Amino acid sequence: MAHLRFKALDQLATRPKINVELPSAKISDFFGESVFTIEEMRATLAPAVFKKVSQAIRNGEKIDEVTADAVASAAKSWAITKGATHFTHWFQPLTGGTAEKHDSFFDGTSGIEKFKGSELVQQEPDASSFPSGGIRSTFEARGYTAWDPSSPMFLYGKTLCIPTIFVSYTGETLDTKASLLKAIKVVDKAATKVAQLFDREITKVTASLGIEQEYFLVDEALYMARPDLVMAGRSVFGHAPARGQQLEDHYFGSIPARAYDFMKEFEVEAWKLGIPLRTRHNEVAPSQFEVAPMFEEVNVANDHNQLLMDVMGRVAEKHNLRVLFHEKPFAGVNGSGKHNNWSLITDTGVNLFAPSSSARDNLMFLTFFVTTVKAVHEHADLLRASIATAANDFRLGANEAPPAIMSTFLGSQMSAVLDELESKGNVKIEKGDNMYMKLGIDHIPEIILDNTDRNRTSPFAFTGNKFEFRAVGSSDNCATAMTALNVIVADQLEKLHEEVSQDIEKGTEKRLAIVNVLRRYIKESKTIRFEGDGYSDEWVKEAAKRGLSNHKNMPAAVKAYLTKKSIELFERHGIYNHKEVEARQEIKLESYIKRVQIESRVMGDLAINHIIPTAIAYQSKLIDNANGLKGLGIDNKAVVKTIQEISxxxxxxxxxxxxxxxERKRINKMTDAHEKATAYCEDVKEKYFEIIREAVDDLELLVNDEDWPLVKYRELLFLR
Known part of the structure; x- marks a missing residue:
């Protein structure tokens, strides 16, 4: 093993530089060239057919067989001219990733390439091996994928990829996309009703999402020399290097040349796929980076994020690198999140979370703002459950991530606004000259301030014209969190509309009816608002006084899915039935159990088969040294002490x-998934992981560097 470490380090020194050039000086020349866009459809479909397709995309209407055949023919022709030989239904099963089954366009019977509308609309992948949470028996294989026209088809390699949902033979959803599409529709309907209280011209509200993707980059050879990274996605052992992130010199620093070349290439591939990447930079930890796109409709944004992670992984291998999306791949330095920046946009171009100079628009803004805070207050536990994973447990509450306590940060100005509205029922949101900050430097222009500061310790923060759900993990499929967020906001908007309508029917003036409901919401949701340091012990105590939950681990957090409140919420809006909710909790628990099992086995294997033999061998050298010193009459106490420490x-x-x-043997006999997951958490992970790690990491400092078998943190994080 030691030889593998040094062989990997030798490879690092001889890595060739990979030059990356843009296909064109202007990104707009090739952006979306691998996407069967709405413009491509307009150019290739008959006007009547295109109208039907565009209406289906906009309104969620079904596409008839004739229209599907026309779209399939046009998509096939477009794809083949670009070199495609196969097509696939690209779907997102409950594994957290994506899946695909490729079929050739070539029809052996006719000897020509064919692609029918029926093949576009529906496929039948084997459903037996995907997680179903007990919905399907393992011997029942049939499942269906169905085309999602609202997310464009794209060419990946030589394959035409068709975004789809995935359902069982009996109709239950077996993926993350179907529920997200339902939640988007529900929030559109509810938000439009409320928005029309202010502007009858509004006929549609679109949920918008911008995803900040954090990740680590490590050399491929160093990665392969760490079995824990290969098997578990994180390092289970590793002593902190003398220098970590304490100098704060990596954040927003000059991007290392090798990482820069990687970024340039995956950006090119992403742009071709229509992913509107805009931002790249170094993150806080060494070898940690971030990429972020422009905002898109939630469903498309999530599809693009899933595709982006795949693109990044493939491009990284070309550069002899590996991308780590695990939330906490290295102890002692920052982990990685996937901040979900969410807002609601009307079809008249208004961001419902952006204050305005108009009194009417400001009341509309406050209505959506306050209702969202109220929704988070009502369903905080469900939001926590939506981002609960084995990997995120390592990150939440650490010094770079929000705590496990769900709270909202609104900023001093918006907090003052809500307090004023609650107490007096009247408020003025000021914008203008008073919102400028002078820097005192003549050649630097004045900078417009946001109407609030930002709080990196808040799991759900208002950041000026959007809410940022910061607690989502870097490896997560955002659809789960976005389904929960959109449906809870939709539910609260519906309640607000009903309450306001009832007051209006009783003769209350509309504006006053709205303000009365908002004042009550502000008062009822105060406990969820927190402006301070979410990392502090004081907040933990304060949150407990307020009655806020603090579910520090995944098995405890996911209980929220099966509360009467959550089940009724999902069923009321047609997102999941009772069986589907149970299935999702079961799948989350099964995934947790398997991941902790894997990490436990990796720890045991490395410790017994690699670390202990290395320590014993080095100890033998020290014993020979101690005996030699004793024979020479030289004091050997220091050597003997080291031998004893190693022992x-x-x-x-x-x-x-x-x-x-x-403990694993005992727990594996359990049949109840929640009991089993809780036991793996409390009786394996929490009881043994840290004590074993501490002993191994102490040995890393004692054993001669040339004998140590595992690639060290200083090598993984700092060697380029």
Whole structure:
């Protein structure tokens, strides 16, 4: 193993530079060239057919067989001219990733390329091996994928990819997209009704999303020399290097040349696929980076994020790199999130979370703003459950991520606005000269301030014209969190509309009826608002006083899915039935169990088969040294002390690995998924992971560097 480490380090020194050039000086020349866009449809379809398709995309209407045949023919011709040989239904099963089954356009019977509307609209992949949470028996294989016209088809390699939903033979959803599409429709309907209280011209409201994707980059050879990174996606051992992120010199620093070349190439591939990437920069931890696109409709934004992660992984391999999306791949430095910046946009071009100079528009803004805060207050536990994963447990509450306590940060100005509205029922949102900050530097122009500062410790923060759900993990499929967020906001908007309508029917003036409901919402949701340091012990105590939940681990958090409140919410809006909610909780628990199992096995394997033999071998060298010193009459106490320390660490590792294995055997006999997941959390992960790690990391400092078998943190994080 030691030889593998040094072989990897030798490879690092000989990596060739990979030059990346843009296909054109202007990104607009090739942006979306691998996408069967609405413009491509307009150019290739008959006007009547195009009208039907565009209406289906806009309104969610079904596409008839004749229209589907026309679209399939046009898509096939477009794809083949670009070199495509196959097509696939690209879907998102409940694994958290994506899936595809490729079929050739070539028809052996006719000897020509064919693609029918029926093949575009529906396929039948084997459903038996995908997680179903008990919805399907393993011997029942049939499942269906169905075309989602609202997300454009795209060419990936030589394959035409068709975004689809995935359902069981009996109709239950087996993916993340179907529920997201339902939630988007529900929030559109509810938000439009409320918006029409202010502007009858508004006929549609679109949920918008911008995703900030954080990730780590490591050399491929170093990655392959760390079995824990390969098997678990994170390093289970590794002593902190002398220098980590404490100098704060990596954040927004000059991008390392090798990472820069990688970024340039994956950006080109993403742009071709219509992914509107805009921002790239170094993140806080060494070898950590971020990429962010422009805002898009939620469904498309999520599809693009799933595709982007795949593109990044493939391009990284070309550059002899590996991308780590795990939320906490390295202890002692920042982990990675996937901040979801969410807003609601009307078809008249108004951002419903942006204050305005118009009194009417400001009341509309406050209505949506306050209702969203109220929704988070009512369903905080469900939001926490939506981002609960085994990997995110390592990140939430650490010093770079929001705590596990769900709260909202509104900023001093908006907090003052709500307090004023609650107490007096009248408020003025000021914008203008008073919102400028003078820098005192003549050649630097004045900078417009946001109407609030930002709080990096808040899991759900208002950031000027949007809400930022910061607690989502970097490896997550955002559809789960976005489904929860959109449906809880839709539910609260519907309640607001009903309450306001009832007051109006009783003779209350509309504006006053709205303000009365908002004042009550502000008062009822105060406990969820927090402006301070979410990392502090004081907040934990304060949150408990307020009655806010603090579910620190995934098994505890996902209980929220099966509360009466959550089930009724999902069923009321047609997102999930009771069976589908149970299935999703079951799948989350099964995933948690498997991931902790894998990490436990990796720890045991590395500790027993690599670390302990290395420590014993080095100990033998020290024993020979100690005996030699004694024979020469030289004091050997220091060497003997080191030998004793190594013996103590070896014993700690052996004892705890043995006990951990025995615990796994006991837990594996359990049949209840929640009981089993909780036991894996409390009796394996929390009881043994840290004590084994501490002993191994202490040995890393004691054993000679040339004998140590694992690539060290200083090598993984700092060697380019």
């Amino acid at each position: 103590g660490h070896i014993e700690t590792i052996k004892t705890n690995v043995h006990n951990m294995i025995e």
